[in-house]
Amino acid sequence: MVIRILLLATLLLCLPLQALTQLTASVDKNPALRGESITLELQADARAAADAINFRVLEQDFTVMVPSVSQSTRIINGEASQSTIWKVVLLPKRSGDFTIPAFTLQGLSTKPIQLQVLDAVQSNTAGKNRELFLQASIDQQQLYVQQLSYYQVTIYFDGDLQRGSLSEPQLEGAGIQQVGQDSEGTELVNGIRYRTITRRYAITPQRSGNFTIAPPTFSGEMIDRDNARYNYFARTKTVVQQAEPIDIEVRAVPDSFPGSWLVAGLVTLNEEWSPDITSLKQGEPVTRTITLSAVDVAENQLPELVQAFPDGLRLYQEQPQAKSAERNGRLVAQKIFTTAVIATKGGELVLPEVKLPWWNSQTRQLAWATLPARTLTVEAIADAPVNNTATIPRPDADAAVTPTPEKSDAWRWNHISSILLALWLATLLSAYWLWQRRPAPQQAVATSSRVKFNSALLKQACQRNDASQAKAELLRFAHQQLDQRCSSLTELAALPGFAGMKAELEQLNAALYANADVSWQGADFWQKWLQRQPAAANSNQAADLLPLYPT
Structure with a gap:
């Protein structure tokens, strides 16, 4: 058996390269629907290099997937025939009439293909007999810079979906992140009940202008219904679909906006004191915690908070802590500002009002989040020096500093030094003894600490x-x-x-x-x-x- 395989391989290697005599091109559907994948197939009756055909000429009108190339050799009655087939999936970027140009290889050219792409509403079969399609939407198409908007894509499928993957939408100069987990359900479309998978994204544009959100692409495997009718072991077929692109307008920050720019659906400020400040005493610390909460905002967009404090307080401010979470399909971000406050004198102290400007994305107007002013009554401590904890006084430059001598005991110091020296020598001897009895070192397994390239x-x-x-x-x-x-x-x-x-x-x-x-x-x-x-x-x-x- 091995000898036969070797002879066959030798025979194939000895076959002369067949000259190209025929080159054809075809598409699997014409007309096609917008958002529906089209498979372009080129077939040559000779062996050719995988990169002999350049499909980049189609990128102006189509999203071009990675081509697949297959080559075959057949021997019938001693006569050999060879072929090379290129298959590439195309997704139209818009509806209309297109011309797939001729492709040339070794002096031969294919015939141009006139392709018609229809909008879904123009086709009588829209939503009918379609095993899988995608729909995309966005909450608002008119946004401001750094305004978060929710982009949703839903996969509709009627059949047995075996596996699949969904790419992310693309928007130039914008942050995109998935929100929550995929949700599954059912929906009735034109009398057909489809199963659905919905995924949400948070899109945050970073610059103004007019943009188009490139839609996500779904690629998967479904059971071939036609094949399943006659074969128990049904085969799968590849399905590739794309949602419609969406145009958005991003406006610049209004010139009249004061402070750091913050656009959100809702912004609140909340204040807490620990312990309660109903009886604040001089010299005793209390903690003031202000929580800045914002809806439809990422945590890295929350600004710093300006707090003003009157004289008579000593402050210790911690580093602000930011976090975010998903609540009912929307992002909620919080930033916590913690300050330890110590009163240095008795009497009444007034904490000024805290105000934060923000832009309401719902009403498209300027709004303010505020904390009202607060009056603190500080109970003074009897015989306590004024401002004893406020600041540390600086000595005069001309004043002489006289160190205070400490009492010392020479006998006690000498004995303590001798004991410490003895302990140090004992530690050295123990370490040397353990080093002599250590086991033979084993060769460490080399591990790579370098970052893996992806x-x-x-x-x-x-x-x-x-x-x-x-x-x-x-x-x-x-x-x-x-x-x-x-x-x-x-x-x-x-x-x-x-x-x-x-x-x-x-x-x-x-x-x-x-x-x-x-x-x-x-x-x-x-x-x-x-x-x-x-x-x-x-x-x-x-x-x-x-x-x-x-x-």
Whole structure:
């Protein structure tokens, strides 16, 4: 048996390369619905390199997924035939008429394909006989800078969903984080009851302007219904769907806003004293705790709180503590300010009012969170010096400082020193004895303390055109994979393995440090990176998608 396999392998290697005589292109559906995936297939009757076809010409009108390439060789009656098939999933960015251009390989070209993409409302089959589709929405499409808004995407599916993953929405220059856990349910759409999976995100834009939220993409496996009717062991089929993009308007901070900018759904200030200050005494400490709470705000957006205190108090302020949590599908952030207060004199002291300006995202008006002024009555201690704890008096520069001599006992000091010396010598002898009896050292297992490189993070940085994050991941790759501690992209470009990416690294460096604004396109860099390391890229291409396992 082994001899037959070796003979067959030798025969395949000896076959001459077949000349290309036919190159065809086709799509699996035409017309198609917006948000529905389209599979473009190119087939050549000869073996060709996997990167012989460049699909980037389609990126203007489609979101282009990673192509899959398969090659085969058949021998029938001594005659060999070879073929190469490219399959790539396309997601239309808008509705309308499109032309998939001709692709050329070894002098042969495919025929252009006229493709029609319809809006869901234009199709009589919208919502009917669709096994899976996505819908996305956002709470507000007119926002302010740093205003948090909730983006929701729902997956509708009618069938047996085996597995799947959902990518994150993308918005240039914005913070995006998932809120809470996925929720499952059912919904009736056009007479069909769909199972649903809903995921929520908090999106916080960081600059003003008009933007488009790139929708998330779902990729999964479903039971093939047509195949399941005739085969008990039903096969699965790949489904790829994308939600509709959403346009938003981000407004700048109003010029009339006072203080640090804070936009939220609700802001409150709460004050607590421990112990109770109904009977405050001079020299005894009490703790004042002010809690700043805000709804629809991340914890890192909460500003510092300005507190004014009158004379006659000594203060010890702790570092503010910030935290956040999800409540009923909304983010709630808190910042706690703790101050220890000691009264240094008796009488009445007035704590001024505490005010914090904030912008109400619901009414779009200026609002104030306040703590009213408070009058403290301090009970003075009899015979207590005034301001005994307020400050430490500074000595006069001309005053002579005379140290007070302490009583000493020479006999006692000598004996204590002798005892300490004896204990120290005994400790040294014990340590030497233990060192002589120590077991033979075992060879330690080498462990790597270096940070592991993850190509998924580099891919996400390229998709967001985040030059700073891309640089950090590249330097981490050099450290972990090449054992090279590079401090700049220039040093990285000088490494032997990056000779083919010198131009791309220079463009990235220019985008980071040029005086003028330089636009950096991460998609071009990622494609070049895939050509340099195809194995590493393919092994991590799904790392950035979170798994969904419906029950």
